[in-house]
Every structure is written in C-alpha cells, then in structure tokens.
Amino acid sequence: MTTDVLIVGAGPTGLTLACDLARRGIAVRIIDKSAVPPPSSRAKGPNPRSLEVLASLGVADEVLASGAPPLPMRKYRDRLPVSDFDPYADPAPMPATAFDWPRLIAQWRLEEILRDRLAKDGVRVGLGTELVGLDQDGDGAEVTATLSDGRSVAARYVVGCDGAHSPVRKLLGIPFTGETQADQVMVCGDVEIDEDALDRGIWHQWFDATAAVMLCPVPGTRTSWWFQAGPERDGAGVPRPPTEEGFRRLLTRHTGLPGEALRRATLLSTYRVNVRMAERFRDGRVLLAGDSAHVHPIAGGMGMNTGIQDAFNLGWKLAHVLTGLAAPALLDTYEEERLPVAAWTLDFTSERLAETMAAIRRPGGGLDAASAPEASGLSTGYRWSSLAGGTPESGPRAGDRAPDAPCRSAATGAPTRLHHLFAEPHPTLLGFGPESEPILREAAGTHGAAVRVHRVYGPGEAAPAGAAGVVDAEGRIHAAYEPGAAGTVVVVRPDHHLGTVAPASAPERVRAYLALLCGGAQAALARG
Template identity: 40%
Template sequence: MHTPVLIVGAGPTGLTLALDLARRGVSALLVERAPDLFPGSRGKGLQPRTQEVLDDLGVIDAVRASGAPYPLMQSWEDGERGARWDLMERDRAGDPSVPYPDIWMLPQWRTQEILHARLRELGGEAVFGTALTGLTQDAERVTARLTGPDGAVRSVTADYLVAADGGRSTVRRAVGIPMVGETVDPHPALVADLRLTGLDRADWHIWPKAPGGPLLLCPLPGTADFQLFAQFTDGVPDTSPEGVRRTVAERTHLPAEAVTEVRWASDFRPRAALADRFRGGRVFLAGDAAHIHSPAGGQGLNTSVQDAYNLGWKLGQVLRHGAPAELLDSYEAERLPVAADVLDISTSLHRAAAGTGGDRPVRRGERTEQLGVGYRGGPLSVDTRTGLPEDALRAGDRAPDTPLSGGGRLFDVLRGPHFTLVAGGGEPPAAPAGVRTLRVDAWGAGLFLVRPDGYLGLATTDPADLDGYYAAVGLRH
C-alpha cells in the first residue's frame, strides 16, 4: 500500500493535519495505536489563535457550542470560601482584528471528537488499534511496518511521514532524533476527570494550602464532569478510583463518597523538552513528538495544532501543486523557534505559580494567546518595503481580521485552503489559480500575499515581486 502522507497518532496534532490535508485533496493514512480517541480532558484551553485555526478548518461553530469561557477561580480553606479572582486577562473585547479575544475551555476529548467528525465529513478516517512497529526510509520514500489489533503486520510506503505520536514518540526514536529537556517541577501530579456532588459548577475551585499539595477542581463545559488537578509534595499519585477519592477527601471539605464516578485518571511529572530537529529526511515531528510542555499557560495542545497547520499547506503545495520540495524545509525553520519560545513561557509560568505556593496561579493574557506568534525573518517571509513605521504590519506577521467595506470580514475571505492577495491603495493584479484577490486599504499601500495558514508571506509595493514568490510556493499563472 502507498499513501502520499502517513500520519502516526490521532491526537489533536494528527487529526488537524489529516483534516487540513483532506480539504486540500491530499490522501493521508492516519493511524493510532490506541483502540479509540483519547478519553481525557488534559488540554482543555483553546487560545485565541487556535480558535482562528479551527474557524478556518470549519469546526469553530461546534467548538463554541460545546465549550465556554474560563470560569473565575474560587479559593477554599478549612471548608470556607476565600478569595475569588480571574485567572485570565480579558481586555480585547471589541477589537475587530481579533474575532475570538479570550481563551475557550473545551476538554481535549471533545476537541478531538469534533476534529474527527470533520475529517470524516471530508472523506478521511483514523485507523485505530494500529501501531507503527518499524520504519526505514531512503531518498524516495518512507517504508513503515504497521501492526493491527489482530497482530497482522503490513507494509506501507509514503512520500512523507509525520510523527504525531506524543512525547514518547516511537517515530522520533526510530529516526534517531534526540530530545533534550528538563524536569520543570520535581513533584508529580494527578489529573482526572470525575463526577461529584456538593460543589457548584460556577467557579474553578482551588485548595492552595491543602495537606500534601494544592488541589484544583474545574467544571468542564458541556459535561457533568470536573477536571481534578492535584500536585503531590510527598509520595506519588494513586490513579485508581479509590486513590482519586482519597485525594479529594484528604485535601478538600468533600467526603470521599462525594466523588460518584472517576472517568479517567493519569499521573505525570511536569517536563519541558525540545527535539534537536523537527525533520529527519522524509519524516517530520509535530506536537508533543517535537516539544513537551508544562500545562501552565495552556500552550501544549495549541502549539501542536499550529505545527500541523503550518505543515499541512506546505505538504499540499508540494504534493498537489508541484512546489519545490525545499518548501518543506521551512517547517522546521519556522516552528522550532516558536516551540522554544513557547516552552520558555510555559516553564516560567509554572515556576512563577510554584513560587506563590500555589496560592494564586499567574494570570494569563497576551503572552499566552499566541496571537503574536509569527515568522518575521523566516525563509518564507519576504518584505521589500522600506521606511516603515515601527507598528507596521510586516511579512511573517499574523494577518489581522479586518472589516470589509462591502460587508463581512477578511477572515471570511481567508477561510479555506487558498492563498489571498490583498491590495492596499489600488486594485490587485491578476493572480494565478489558488489565489483569491481583494482590496483592503486598512493595511496601508502595497501588496500582501497571505499564506493559507493566515500569515503574511510577501509584502511589497512592486507587483514584479509576486511571480518569484508564487513559484517558490507552487503557484503558477
């Protein structure tokens, strides 16, 4: 069997990539070792930039319908309510350039269900219970050995393989790419999804001075569940239902029997790690296979989705539109520095919160929204203009949403797998297939080519600059 792209791992990263490729008409085989989608809430915060990605992928209505804004934090001590505060900075309301100004809470299992449903609408599917058990590659292809749930082994070749199989990535080890990291916090933690009585669902409840370490219970929107997070200053977490109930009873005013059901539980030790490279030959690393984050700041899932979003259009241009294979080199060049910066943010937030004794986690705002992530100075960011003001929009920046004079907004035009040529101060020139054109004067005079992932690739005042950029990304008149 041959497939243009083999994706290993059907978490948020693999599902996003498979979905993006499907809408581009690129066949991909998505395999997942587990028998079904991941069942837990783990990554529950969707940052503003990720919501824009999900809008483009056609799932934002389901995401918004299933989730909710983050609740306020409510502290407890000795069975009494204490301070109540907002973990989030909510200061972008009314900004027309940011359609989704606040982080949105949605349990990871539900995000994955929505992505999988959309993938199936587009004719794709995930093959569960299928593990990658061998891998070789040469200059022409990747050959993978896949073992199914019945133990049957088959060989699959692919033009490219993407490792989206998590922090313990089998693919990363097979390719021999090292990952260097550190323990962010020596204390292990317990995370669980549970149902309980005796606690309201209006707030995110925290017991910062609980014996044994702080405990948090967060109501998960669209469900009857709470997500439990408990850090252990001594000992190790017991993930059994009895162990989860005992932890709740020991650290809160709730009795063990208040926990009526434990739906999922896991333990982990917060780490930060980064792969040396995001590519080895025809194999790419994405998501946790490339970078591992502390949960502080809600960065891991979001960075992973955007890895896939960056890689998807480039694979599409190479495999469907004849773009030079060198276009794929830009994936590592763009995403590895972003992942390194995000790791610094999540690690610093975790340690800052630990420095308060868990009493009040550090507020999240502009640093964590990922709206400022961009690729200025990257290999696909070309800006030929001079004399720009300090706050000018530049190649490599996220294209901000903008109201259009004829009604609607720019993101309505950007939505889809195409490029968009925006002209300011005049009408846009004719463009090749795969490029939409429109006039928007809000960005100033010039021509701005917006990549399929919503970043400015080229910014120029000379139409002659367009053809060279078009050729580099597989666009031809």
C-alpha cells in the same frame, strides 16, 4: 497500500493536519494505536489562535457551541474561600481577531468534532493500528511504514504526531533533549462529583502550604470535572500512584467535602513536568509535530495549542510540495519556523510555572498567575523566516500573523471578516488603493485558482458593482495594515501569516514571492 501522507497519532495535532491536507485534495491516511478514541478530557481547550485555525477548517462554530467561556477562579485557603478572580472580566486589548477568549472544551469532544470534519472528506482514523518500523528508500522518493500486524504502508511523507513517547521520533533516532523535573508532580483524572456539591460556574482551587486540589467543570456535562492535585506521599515522601480512593482522600483533606461526593474517577495519571525538545523536526521525508517534537509545563495551556499550530504551519507546505506548486525546499521552512517557536514555548511555560508555584504559596494566589497575553497565540510570528519577504517601515511585518477585521463583501454588501477570505486553502492577495489593481489582475492571470485576490476598498472609496473584494467602511482593515498612500499589495500565506508587504510600485516583489509559494501553479493546474 500507498498514500501521499501517513499521519501517526490521531490527537488534536494529527487530526488538524489530516483535516487540512484532506480539504486540499491530498491523499492522507491517519492511524492511532488506540483501539477506540481515548475518552480523556486532558487539554482544556483552544486558545484564540487555535480557534482561528479551527475556523479555517470550518469547525469553530461547533467548538464554541460545545464548549464554554473560561471560568472565574475561586481560591481557597484552609478550606475557606479567600478570593475570586476572573482573568477575562476585563481583558486587555487583543490583536484584531474574532476570538478574544480561549474556549473550555473536553479534548475528547474536540477530537470528535475533528474526526467528523475529516470524515466529510472521506477519511477515517485507522484505530488499533500501531507503527513499528520506518524505512526511507535510498533515492528518498517514499517511506515504507511497517505496522504491528505485518502490513506496510508506502507514503511520500510521514508525520509523527504520536506524543511525547513518539515511536516515530525513536525510530528516527532523534534525541529528545531536556529534563524531567521529578519534584514537580501532579495527579490528574476525570471525576464525577455529586451534582449539588459545587458551583459549576467556578474553577475551584484549594491551596495550602503543602498541597493543592483543583476542580474545573467539564463543559457539556452535569457532573464531570477535571481533577488535578498534589499527590499523596508515603512515609519517605515518595508520590503514591493515583487511585480513586486516593482522590477521595485528597478531596476530603483539602476541600472538606465528603469523600463519597466523588462518585467515580477515571483516566488516572501522574503528571511530571518535562521540558524537552527534539533536536530536529525533520529527517528526510519524515517530520514531527506536537508533543512528539516538544513537551513543556502545562502552565499557560500551550501544549495542545502549539501542536495545532504546528499542524497548520505544516499542512499547506506539504500540499504545495505534493501538488507541484512549490519546490521540496519549502518543507525546510517548517523546522526553520516552528523549532524557534517551540524553544520559546519551553521557556515561556517554564516561567509561567515558576510564577504559579510562587503564587499558590500566598493566600489568594492561584492559576491565574499562569495567564499572559502571549498565551493567546496571536503574537506568534516568523519574522526571521526565509519566507518573510520584505516589509514596510510601519504596520504589520512580514512573518507576523495577518490581522483580522470586520468588513463587507464588495459584491453583495453582506457582512464578513477578513479571515473568512483566508479560510480557503490558498495564498491570498489584498490590494489597497487603485494602484494595486494591475498586480492583482496579473497574479490572477498567472496563477489562476492557486491564489485568491481581493481588492480592499477603504472608507470613501466606491466599489464597482460586482467587484471582487471587500469594503472597509469602518477603516478597521486600513488601521490594522497601515497601507501606504500610493497603494500596497499584501500576500497572506495559507496559514494566515504575512508573506510580503510591497508597494504597488514594486510588482516584482509580489511576482517573486508568489513564484516561491506557487511557481509551479500552471503545471499543477494542467495536471488537474
């Protein structure tokens, strides 16, 4: 069996990568050692930046319909409510986006949506399939993956999205450096609680001097809850393993609810704070993404989201290299960009955890202490990257996430958004001012279907009938991008980050940048 890309691990990271590659026409195979899709709720949902990624894949509407807005938090002390707090009741202004809030959704449901999206491109997850060996051939042309049943798969690239205990990472011998904080322990599980026992419009948080119980309702269910708590301990203070009866005892001890109100507890696990990162994210034709590359405290809800965003950074780069649009060196920028983001995330979530642990010791303190604007993912960028090619003195800088804004189609007048233009898996050129039009025509003529070009008509500009572009009647795009008076061309990467921002008087900068991203476009198109 052969494929372009073999993805090991079918959680949110692996599924996002598979969906992105498959829609680009890349032959992809995705495997997971689980015999059936795991039913765990686990991660509580995508942040605004991940919702933008999911929108590009065409599944954001289904995620929004299946999930729920973030809930207000009710904090208790000695079983009595002491405060309610809604961290999103009066949100601070966010960078231009269609998604102001994160979304609560059970992980199993998000994975189900992504599997269905992947199936539309003819790809299904190979369940019950375990990787046990990797061999990169001497000339570096492909990787042979050995499966536990003795079969092998030849792939041009392999990506390990197989979790913190990643067999892929271990087979590569890549160190996973960091620490496990043995004193930071929590028991977790999915529980069923009597329908009338608690208000399901609230995330309930009981804290006292020594322990805690947190219950958050799982959207789309009548009786399911995320259960997190400090563990029971034995006489020596050692945490006891989680059990259903133990969950009932914890529920009664800290909330006052009768233990029998908890009807069932499944997917029980013990969580220990790990702060670890792989020393490198690539070894030849094998790459790491998500928890296989980095793990960190859950404070701030960054785990699944960082993995989804790893995948979105990597997908287009693999596709451009595999189709001949770009040189193999483009893949070096994956580690160049995402390893510093992972390192920052480890520091950020560790700080959020420390803030939260301090907060819950005070009456009225709770998990809202983990909230911070950075957790939205919208401010994450790559200004240091070798792909950040030139930037103006003001406005968004190369490497930043490209702002979104409402606008209208110049051809039809229909309302749309700027990020809708970016959803197609291609670099996008935005041209501001009539001076930009020759560069747009040249790019379209040189690179054909490998790029998309759009003229942005500002307030007061008349768009010609049937023009390819958008009308910024409210001036929101111009306010976000701050184009110069003499015309500007913006190249947006396929992952919605700004590649270069050039004045219309410097077309050579645009040419050079497009050559970097898709200089082999004509050869690739000729091959069909």
